[in-house]
Amino acid sequence: QKEVEQDPGPLSVPEGAIVSLNCTYSNSAFQYFMWYRQYSRKGPELLMYTYSSGNKEDGRFTAQVDKSSKYISLFIRDSQPSDSATYLCAMSKTYKYIFGTGTRLKVLA
Amino acid sequence: EPEVTQTPSHQVTQMGQEVILRCVPISNHLYFYWYRQILGQKVEFLVSFYNNEISEKSEIFDDQFSVERPDGSNFTLKIRSTKLEDSAMYFCASDGEESNQPQHFGDGTRLSIL
Numbered sequence: 001q002k003e004v005e006q007d008p009g010p011l012s013v014p015e016g017a018i019v020s021l022n023c024t025y026s027n028s029a030f031q032y033f034m035w036y037r038q039y040s041r042k043g044p045e046l047l048m049y050t051y052s053s054g055n056k057e058d059g060r061f062t063a064q065v066d067k068s069s070k071y072i073s074l075f076i077r078d079s080q081p082s083d084s085a086t087y088l089c090a091m092s093k094t095y096k097y098i099f100g101t102g103t104r105l106k107v108l109a
Numbered sequence: 110e111p112e113v114t115q116t117p118s119h120q121v122t123q124m125g126q127e128v129i130l131r132c133v134p135i136s137n138h139l140y141f142y143w144y145r146q147i148l149g150q151k152v153e154f155l156v157s158f159y160n161n162e163i164s165e166k167s168e169i170f171d172d173q174f175s176v177e178r179p180d181g182s183n184f185t186l187k188i189r190s191t192k193l194e195d196s197a198m199y200f201c202a203s204d205g206e207e208s209n210q211p212q213h214f215g216d217g218t219r220l221s222i223l
Contacts, residue, residue, distance in 0.1 A: 034211055043113075043200050043214040044152065051209060088152065095140065095157035095165050097212060102151065 001026045006089055006100030015109050019076040023089035023100045026070065030091040030098075033065050035074045038086045038102065047087075048074065079107045111135045113215035115201050121221045122191055130186045130218045132201030141184045142202040142212060143176065145169070152200065158184065188220075196222045 006023045013019055021035075032051045036044035048063035050056045056063045064073040072091070076083055086102040114133045122128045134141050143155040156166040158176050175187045184203075188195055198219050202212040 032209065032211075036214070041216075041219075043115075043216040046211050046213060049211040090152075095142065095159075096154045096167070097142075097144075097152075098154070099152040 003027050004089065004091060004098050004100045007103055008101050010104040010106055012106045012108060013079055015079060015081060015107055017079050017107070019074075019079050019083070019105060019107075021074040021076075021087050021089075021103050021105070023072050023091075024070055025072075025091055025098075027091075027093070027098075028067075028070065029093040032092045033063070033072050034090040034092075034097070035061075035063055036088040036090060037083075038088055044088055044090075079105075081107050081109045083107050113201055113203055113213055115199075115215035115218050117218060118216070119219045119221070121223060124193055124222050125190050128188050128191055128220065130188075130199050130201075130220070132184045132186075132215060133182050134184055134201065134203030135205075135213060136182070138203035138205050138213075140164075140204045140210075140212075141176075141178070142204075143186045144200045144202065144214075145197040146200065146217075147197045155186075155199075191220075191222045193222050196220060 004025045035048040038044045053067045060077045062075040084106045088102045089100040090097040116131045141158045146152045156170045157164045173189045198217040200217045202214045204210040204212045
């Protein structure tokens, strides 16, 4: 079983839709959970960072962590064409981040 | 907003040659990292560095790899004798002086081994 699993997509949605992106993990020692956005030929850009179960909101983005189910989600409200990118989940117990494969999202105008 | 900067953006090198990838982390950060991403694959951890020492490294980071903080601002990754399979994007990251801070990434160096 992979440590972190993420559906690679691609996921296409119309502008204004609510997007749900998900990752599951197997290592219960993970304490920190991150979402990054990556545009083509660019580095991962930090969107959300959390270290506890529950929800964290920042503008149109909400990160959700369920440690009991080993499941994390990122919700994007009122999606925009500029949100089209690859979204990477990452998690860690120490310095070493373990990334998912990334989900390619396309928001259609 | 402060950012991690990496140079060069693209490096082309002959197999067997040494290559040095350079990074300038965010200025008040104390923890530094290298990751790589082979085309079409996930981002993979290589090494973490703190207080002039490697704090953790992956199986990928073998004797051909080394890291150095030669001065107060630069952080480098050296590959001594490059192989075709070293072709990838290499990302530098850094995080802050407090514990439990998220890592911030540069835009990477695309390394192409011929």
